[in-house]
Amino acid sequence: MNWNRLCAMARKEMIQIRRDARSIGIVIAMPIVMLFAFGYGVSFDTKHIPVYVYDQEQSQASRDFLKRFESSRYFNVVRSVGNYPELVHAVDAGTCQIGLVIPPDFSARLGSGEQVRIQAIFDGTDSNSASLGMSYTEAVAQAHSQKLQLDWLRARGQGSVRAPLSVDSRTWFNENLESMVTIVPGVVAMVMAVVGTFLTSLTVAREWERGTMEQLISTPVTPLEIMLGKLLPYVAIGLIDTSVCAIMAVWWFEVPFRGHIWVFLLSTTLFLTVVLSLGYFFSVVAKTQLAASQISLIATFLPAFLLSGFVYPIDQMPAVVQGITHIVPARYYMAILRNVFLKGSSVFNMWQDFFGLALFAAILGLAATRIFRKKLT
Numbered sequence: 001m002n003w004n005r006l007c008a009m010a011r012k013e014m015i016q017i018r019r020d021a022r023s024i025g026i027v028i029a030m031p032i033v034m035l036f037a038f039g040y041g042v043s044f045d046t047k048h049i050p051v052y053v054y055d056q057e058q059s060q061a062s063r064d065f066l067k068r069f070e071s072s073r074y075f076n077v078v079r080s081v082g083n084y085p086e087l088v089h090a091v092d093a094g095t096c097q098i099g100l101v102i103p104p105d106f107s108a109r110l111g112s113g114e115q116v117r118i119q120a121i122f123d124g125t126d127s128n129s130a131s132l133g134m135s136y137t138e139a140v141a142q143a144h145s146q147k148l149q150l151d152w153l154r155a156r157g158q159g160s161v162r163a164p165l166s167v168d169s170r171t172w173f174n175e176n177l178e179s180m181v182t183i184v185p186g187v188v189a190m191v192m193a194v195v196g197t198f199l200t201s202l203t204v205a206r207e208w209e210r211g212t213m214e215q216l217i218s219t220p221v222t223p224l225e226i227m228l229g230k231l232l233p234y235v236a237i238g239l240i241d242t243s244v245c246a247i248m249a250v251w252w253f254e255v256p257f258r259g260h261i262w263v264f265l266l267s268t269t270l271f272l273t274v275v276l277s278l279g280y281f282f283s284v285v286a287k288t289q290l291a292a293s294q295i296s297l298i299a300t301f302l303p304a305f306l307l308s309g310f311v312y313p314i315d316q317m318p319a320v321v322q323g324i325t326h327i328v329p330a331r332y333y334m335a336i337l338r339n340v341f342l343k344g345s346s347v348f349n350m351w352q353d354f355f356g357l358a359l360f361a362a363i364l365g366l367a368a369t370r371i372f373r374k375k376l377t
């Protein structure tokens with residue numbers, strides 16, 4: 001391998017990138033756009049759930065119960081309706097996600113010590129919001145029930161009763177349970193997968209379409225020098241984009257970074273090798289820029305979005321789908337990013353993920369090199 005020829009190929013690729021306005025736009029705009037779109041647009045936090053109330057008693061006791069919902073950040077009591085059909089219509093129309101029905105004998109049953117049943121209607125079209133709303137509603141009702149029991153005991157001079165079991169909950173790594181803290185590091189992997197594969201998928205296909213590949217073949221440059229010379233500029237671009245996304249994640253989105261920089265850069269370099277080799281492979285096989293770009297987007301964005309653990313937890317997927325995720329390189333990089341950002345894990349604690357990335361980098365790099373040499377012969 002000749003260093004001068006390799007640098008000449010890299011310089012040639014940089015000139016083509018500068019002259020291609022589309023590539024420059026992707027390099028500069030796409031990482032920032034994706035970071036803000038996913039950082040602010042995607043949220044797994046369920047707050048301010050709209051609630052309609054049909055209070056049939058309108059007593060002080062029922063209003064005290066409803067104040068529990070009004071003071072909670074998870075609920076937004078929109079209005080109180082005058083009849084049951086109006087409440088049903090609000091749920092059917094999607095105006096509210098939860099409908100509460102308080103019986104007319106609410107305070108009377110409480111005063112006699114009987115159990116009071118309150119109807120809660122949930123809009124199940126969004127199963128995640130419905131299940132969370134159900135849990136929050138039960139928690140509010142349980143807290144109010146405990147308060148009523150303590151008041152009842154104190155009124156009879158029995159004092160307070162200590163619960164036999166208490167859970168002291170402490171959340172590590174994401175103390176406020178904010179979904180943005182877990183989403184933003186994953187966006188870095190999404191940016192790397194899409195930008196890296198998409199840009200490199202155009203490199204060789206561009207040469208085939210313009211008819212300049214034959215000129216490169218006639219020069220003393222070897223196929224390995226052509227490949228490495230074309231990929232080196234994108235390695236630099238990928239590292240710059242990743243660094244910008246990481247800096248914005250820490251500075252703008254206030255995501256904690258508890259790990260070591262060198263662990264982050266090592267994993268990023270491995271994943272860059274994977275996505276660039278994959279994009280180069282598509283570019284060699286497709287021979288047209290349109291086909292190569294479409295294949296790269298389908299083969300990288302959808303698996304990285306759906307099967308990497310970015311949106312859906314892998315351990316909650318069916319067993320067959322969990323097995324398929326092992327052939328998605330973004331799965332390993334996604335796990336490394338979250339562990340580096342939030343936990344500050346070392347390479348030894350994540351050796352399986354690093355091994356997976358290294359294995360994919362070796363396989364895809366060799367496959368891209370072999371298919372490119374075969375195409376040139």
